[in-house]
Each structure stands twice: as C-alpha cells, then as structure tokens.
Amino acid sequence: MDARILRSADGQYCPVRATLALLGQKWVPRIVYELQTGKRRFNDLAEGVGGCNSRTLRDRLKALEEVGIVRREIVATTPPWVEYELTERGRELAEAMAPLATWGRRHLADEALVAPLPHEE
Amino acid sequence: MDARILRSADGQYCPVRATLALLGQKWVPRIVYELQTGKRRFNDLAEGVGGCNSRTLRDRLKALEEVGIVRREIVATTPPWVEYELTERGRELAEAMAPLATWGRRHLADEALVAPLPHEE
Numbered sequence: 096m097d098a099r100i101l102r103s104a105d106g107q108y109c110p111v112r113a114t115l116a117l118l119g120q121k122w123v124p125r126i127v128y129e130l131q132t133g134k135r136r137f138n139d140l141a142e143g144v145g146g147c148n149s150r151t152l153r154d155r156l157k158a159l160e161e162v163g164i165v166r167r168e169i170v171a172t173t174p175p176w177v178e179y180e181l182t183e184r185g186r187e188l189a190e191a192m193a194p195l196a197t198w199g200r201r202h203l204a205d206e207a208l209v210a211p212l213p214h215e216e
Numbered sequence: 217m218d219a220r221i222l223r224s225a226d227g228q229y230c231p232v233r234a235t236l237a238l239l240g241q242k243w244v245p246r247i248v249y250e251l252q253t254g255k256r257r258f259n260d261l262a263e264g265v266g267g268c269n270s271r272t273l274r275d276r277l278k279a280l281e282e283v284g285i286v287r288r289e290i291v292a293t294t295p296p297w298v299e300y301e302l303t304e305r306g307r308e309l310a311e312a313m314a315p316l317a318t319w320g321r322r323h324l325a326d327e328a329l330v331a332p333l334p335h336e337e
Contacts, residue, residue: 110324111316112246113320114316114324115249120240125236162330163323192315193315195235195239199231202305203235206222208283209222
C-alpha cells in the first residue's frame, strides 16, 4: 500500500482513497471475487485466481485478514488444511463490487478491445 | 494487463475478469475517481492522483483512452494544452465504482486499520 495515495491534497486520511488503493493492489479484486462463492482451500483459491504465485497470494490474504475482509480458518483434520472465507465486511465489499461486473459485461464484452492494452510493469 | 487473468479456468475470455484486471492496475481507480469531477489538465490531474510519476500516468491515460473510458482533447490555445475527461462509458464506470466509496467510508474510516498493510512490491 502506497501511503501517499491514502491522503487528500491537504494531507487528511481519506477512507475512499484507502478503498481504491486496496482494490488497486494487484490480485485483490480477483481474490474477493473468487471468495464470493464461499469457503475455499488455498490451492483451490490459487487456481481460481489464476496466475498469482503462492507467496504473493499468501501475502494478499494476510493483508485482507488484517483489514477484516477475509477470515482464515484451520480445519483440524489429518492432515489439517486451511480455508479462507469472506467476513461480513468482505461480503459487503463483494456486493459493492457487483456493479463493476455488470459494467464489464456491458462494455468489455469484446475481447479485442482489451487485448491491445499494455502489460503491467 | 496480465493476459492470464482475463480468462476463466476453461480458457474463455471473461469481461468481468477484464474489468477487475483493469481496475487492479495501479492508479487506474484513482484516475477514474479524479476525473469524475470533469475535465482536467494533465498537471492538475497528476496532482489530484498524487504520487504517480508522469510517465506512468501518461501510459495509464493512453490505455484508458484505447479502451474507451477516457477522452483526450487538445485545446488549441497558445500555448496549446491537453485535457482529459471521462467518456459516457467512463462515467458509467465511475458510477459503478460509487458503492465502493460508500463501503470505504463505512469500513475503512479508521486509519489505524489500513496503516499496517504491507507496501506494494
């Protein structure tokens, strides 16, 4: 999180900027979107998110846990496994993201439109 | 834009993934949010976005122009200047982002919550 973009020109902390900064972090929108369907094990989630390496995914999930969006649960089976799910706050975030999905279906349906975009640095 | 995250597990192009990938690019949500208030000159926009270097901002604006979200206009004064504004599609995107602002005001009002998040790589 780049601390500079959390503040308005007058130096005040801004929660809207914080939200946009959070969702501007690579993979975060994908993770929230994938968790909308319910609890997911790490490997299953990694497959759903697609293309994010394990270490980065783990870091992102930890950050989302700290901000109260994701809950991490260890299931005490033999062997034990780890599940991730959205908290109430996380589900509200997913709902707030839904209009974006609608916008995308309407305006980015043509793959050719998106294809020429430059790759991320 | 990472081409892998535009596709579902079955390899199909997905416009919702494309939207999230677009907004997942650093600075893109900030740029759209800043342009909501109307036409902006480059330097003024750069100041509003905050912390993004000029080259990156120019690249992002070009990408948003190609995907039909931003319109670039050269104002033929002496000296000429360049203005940026949202297209109709861009304004709809900004509207679709509004519930996120509401969510942020509700859930990220406490700066201490966001402060410990790791910096972006």
